[in-house]
Amino acid sequence: TQLLEQSPQFLSIQEGENLTVYCNSSSVFSSLQWYRQEPGEGPVLLVTVVTGGEVKKLKRLTFQFGDARKDSSLHITAAQPGDTGLYLCAGARSGAGSYQLTFGKGTKLSVIP
Amino acid sequence: DTAVSQTPKYLVTQMGNDKSIKCEQNLGHDTMYWYKQDSKKFLKIMFSYNNKELIINETVPNRFSPKSPDKAHLNLHINSLELGDSAVYFCASSKTGMNTEAFFGQGTRLTVV
Numbered sequence: 001t002q003l004l005e006q007s008p009q010f011l012s013i014q015e016g017e018n019l020t021v022y023c024n025s026s027s028v029f030s031s032l033q034w035y036r037q038e039p040g041e042g043p044v045l046l047v048t049v050v051t052g053g054e055v056k057k058l059k060r061l062t063f064q065f066g067d068a069r070k071d072s073s074l075h076i077t078a079a080q081p082g083d084t085g086l087y088l089c090a091g092a093r094s095g096a097g098s099y100q101l102t103f104g105k106g107t108k109l110s111v112i113p
Numbered sequence: 114d115t116a117v118s119q120t121p122k123y124l125v126t127q128m129g130n131d132k133s134i135k136c137e138q139n140l141g142h143d144t145m146y147w148y149k150q151d152s153k154k155f156l157k158i159m160f161s162y163n164n165k166e167l168i169i170n171e172t173v174p175n176r177f178s179p180k181s182p183d184k185a186h187l188n189l190h191i192n193s194l195e196l197g198d199s200a201v202y203f204c205a206s207s208k209t210g211m212n213t214e215a216f217f218g219q220g221t222r223l224t225v226v
Contacts, residue, residue, distance in 0.1 A: 031211070031212040041219055042219055042220055043203075086154055105154065
């Protein structure tokens with residue numbers, strides 16, 4: 001069972017268009033992180049949202065954490081070719097004294113010039 | 114200086130061999146991880162480890178074993194390699210505690226032939 005469902009899995013859009021990526025779960029997380037991964041590299045953190053209903057903006061990227069802390073969305077305004085990459089959401093949970101990040105399967109975004 | 118470094122970056126080996134991947138972090142973090150990313154880009158946690166506790170993902174075969182000579186290193190040893198072990202393996206580290214960022218290495222692409 002996939003703990004975090006990410007959609008869409010693939011997205012190809014024209015430069016200048018807007019898009020939204022969703023990350024959904026039936027579980028509650030203490031926080032939700034969004035990472036971006038480029039080919040041949042490891043994921044790099046974009047943002048962490050902690051509070052239910054929280055909205056964070058990073059230039060043209062807007063991240064929102066659901067009120068119940070089970071889901072999140074990433075909205076990109078006026079996408080640029082440089083936004084191309086694999087976007088991963090990750091839910092943080094603690095248990096048995098440890099802390100773990102569980103990743104969604106990712107959304108592969110291609111922005112066509 | 115690279116924060117989390119893995120060696121080798123590429124590893125091609127035959128079935129049945131034993132191999133190790135090394136990971137070092139110079140961030141002073143207490144917790145380190147190994148993730149496996151398959152051909153569909155799904156990033157799945159294998160182990161999380163700090164100087165107190167090793168958490169093993171129950172789906173990981175016991176042919177895989179993490180070895181930590183000190184707090185800055187977490188190596189991955191794999192016995193009796195199988196074709197299905199082919200993937201990209203990422204090492205990561207973070208501060209101990211909730212909602213902290215994970216810093217990833219560049220990955221090791223393992224190909225078993």
